[in-house]
Amino acid sequence: MGEGSRGRGAARADHPGEPLVGGNLPVHGDVAGSHTSALEWVRGQARPQHHPVGQRVTAAHAEGERRVGDGPGCGDAGQAGGRPPGDGCCGHRSGRQQEVASIDARRPAVATSPSPRRLWPADPCVSSVRSWHRIPRRSCARHWWPPMVVGTSERRLCAQWRAGERLVPTGCGNCRSARRSRWVGCAAMAKAPVLTPQAEDFPRWYQDVLNKAELADNGPVRGTxxxxxxxxxxxxxxxxxxxxxxxxxxxxxxxxPLFIPESYLRREAEHVEGFSPELAVVTHAGGKELEEPVVVRxxxxxxxxxxxxxxxxxxxxxxxxxxxxxxxxxxxxxxxxxxxxxxxxxxxxxxxxxxxxxxxxxxxxxxxxxxxxxxxxxxxxxxxxxxxxxxxxxxxxxxxxxxxxxxxxxxxxxxxxxxxxxxxxxxxxxxxxxxxxxxxxxxxxxxxxxxxxxxxxxxxxxGDDRGLRVPPAVAPVEVVVLAVRDDADVVDRCRALAEELRGAGRRVRLDDRTELSMGRRATEWELKGVPVRLELGPRDLAEDRAVLARRIEGDKQPVPLAGVAGAVDEALTAAQTSLLAQATTLRDQRIAAVSSLDEAVEAAGVGWATLPWDLVGEAGESTLAQSAVTVRCLRREDGSLPDSEDEAGLVAYVGRSY
RNA sequence: CGGGGUGUAGCGCAGCUUGGUUAGCGCGCCUGCUUUGGGAGCAGGAGGCCGGGAGUUCGAAUCUCCCCACCCCGACCA
Missing domain, CATH: 3.30.930.10 (Bira Bifunctional Protein; Domain 2)
Structure with missing residues (x-):
């Protein structure tokens, strides 16, 4: 299926290799000059204090003689702070030639190193860059840092980013074969978002939702x-x-029946023509070839x-x-x-x-x-x-x-x-x-x-960046009752609460998996889009209340236990209503009335465009198609359905589509 | 079909340029302890025909050839 089943791992570690070390470790990249601009390396500022300064940093310096490489991540505790790309870190020389030479000179060291570690190539598609980043473990192992692609939305999530913390972006900007983006940077970013943010890569977000909300998997046969x-x-x-x-x-x-004689399809000329490219035809069955092939409908x-x-x-x-x-x-x-x-x-x-x-x-x-x-x-x-x-x-x-x-x-x-x-x-x-x-x-x-x-x-x-948002009317689970702590009283009360709501006709799920942290479970239910979540912990119990979290609105309110059923009903009604309202608003904001094909194409970049059908016509349709824009449908000015596409004064809705 | 790319643990990926100890890492999974009010921590552990086949070699994840599969970009959908 499309991007295949590749979902991202639940959480991205920020440092896949070695543990992060070095309070002042600048994550900076001095890429081969020709790539610097293209890759837009961001020089590291001082590393945050929450990482203890590692001993190895010093050790690495002691080995200055053997060090090679100005590759990203070759940190320098002593010289934190921004240096322009091109400067060596750790006092290393930069320049491709020296680099190569010095790698050669060090070969024995590399060979004896228990596990020579290499930096990721700045650009996996440019093999010449590869050697550039190789850094023997001895000198820089602790500084090893995988370069990453960091999207703007991700940066925004990172408080440290604003505080001057920097991340190392990389990856291939030139082709699609670049490594999947990963996370790197400060500890605040150790937790990647649950899903790929929509703004960053919408198709990927979609895939993530499918996988993580446990909606669907790809079948073994492509497309199933x-x-x-x-x-x-x-x-x-x-x-x-x-x-x-x-x-x-x-x-x-x-x-x-599932099987249709091929001859049936042929009886309606346009129909066969329309479908024949995508027909699955059974030619053999019962151990022999069929007299007349059978198509799967x-x-x-x-x-x-x-x-x-x-x-x-x-x-x-x-x-x-x-x-x-x-x-x-x-x-x-x-x-x-x-x-x-x-x-x-x-x-x-x-x-x-x-x-x-x-x-x-x-x-x-x-x-x-x-x-x-x-x-x-x-x-x-x-x-x-x-x-x-x-x-x-x-x-x-x-x-x-x-x-x-x-x-x-x-x-x-x-x-x-x-x-x-x-x-x-x-x-x-x-x-x-x-x-x-x-x-x-x-x-x-x-x-x-x-x-x-x-x-x-x-x-x-x-859906949003936190996952699915399911309208209560189709939600398999309308309310989830979440026991915050592993406490007999709490769990019992949750169970009773769940029963009470079930009695009131709600579709309820009790989440008493206290072996998992509360946050994990809360995230999971948000991912699945359950409209209402009731959290109940010792503190709530003491005050005879529960906390009602609304997925659609994204807020939390304490509600007295006595009135929970009513509050839930209200929240569900509100969820259904506001979901429609939000979707309507968002849609209407993105429909632009335009008066030319060019404008229509432009408007299709963010949403739909409406324009007179007279301006489009069949010729206009093919023009639009070059920009992957199609006429979605035609309506009369008053919004009613036309009886023919030849009517005068029709409005065309155009946009990109799935 | 044309062009580009990828096959290494359940998932995501290093390692290959320059062949050489026991093939690594993150997530997930299992066990134990400590935890639990927004994605837990620590310790231990399980998990691999390195896509397949042939070749080169003392030795192949790595080099050569062939094959297979999948993905991405280009030609009328519910």
């Missing part, structure tokens, strides 16, 4: 995913809410069409409203967990109607009453509902309508679609009926779906 229990619990709640709405709209659930219009053709005879059989919950397979070239996976779970609705009007109305009903309503009320995600341009239309549809959501990075995600299929599939699969006049008519069909992609949407629409 394992949905872990916590993630699946969220999905189940989504399913339940969507399913209820679908049923309210009159559709019934059924199930159609990428969607079920064709099989369902076949059966609708059988079942529909009369106008009395219409409308036929079907839905199925299933998995589908579309072989993805660039998979991303939940967002674009080779196999995913979804709901696909398929309906047949007597008239075009009826079909159109139903497709819209699903779009608004099921999808938009669900996303807004349950997922707390505001969506822009609109019509897709012809180029973004579903293969075989006459009209595709969409719910577009904005993620916190400003990109758009199509959260659900509803299609009018016209009579394309009805003709191909002979879905015909006799009307009340006794004449043969071709039916009109629709299809519509939402998938596990919404999981990705949920994560990216609400």
């Amino acid at each position: 995913m394992v949905i872990r229990p916590y993630g699946y619990a969220v999905w189940e709640r989504m399913q339940a809410a969507v399913d209820a709405r679908i049923k309210a709209a009159g559709a019934e659930n059924a199930y159609f 990428p969607t079920s219009e064709t099989v369902i069409g076949e059966f609708m053709g059988k079942w529909v005879q009369s106008y009395r059989d219409l409308p036929l409203l079907l839905n199925q919950w299933a998995n589908v397979v579309r072989w993805e070239l660039r998979p991303r967990t939940f967002l674009r996976s080779t196999e995913f779970l979804w709901q696909e609705g398929h309906t047949a109607h007597a008239t075009e009007t009826d079909a159109a109305a139903y497709a819209r009903r699903i779009l608004f009453d099921v999808y938009e309503n669900f996303m807004r009320e349950v997922l707390a995600i505001p969506v822009v509902v609109g019509r897709k341009t012809p180029s973004e239309r579903f293969a075989g549809a006459t009209n595709t309508m969409t719910c577009e959501a904005m993620m916190v990075d400003g990109k758009a995600l199509q959260m659900g679609t509803s299609h009018e299929l016209g009579q394309n599939f009805a003709r191909a699969f002979d879905i015909t009926y006799l009307d009340d006049q006794g004449s043969q008519q071709v039916a009109w069909t629709t299809s519509w779906g939402v998938s596990t992609r919404m999981m990705g949407g949920l994560i990216m629409a609400h």
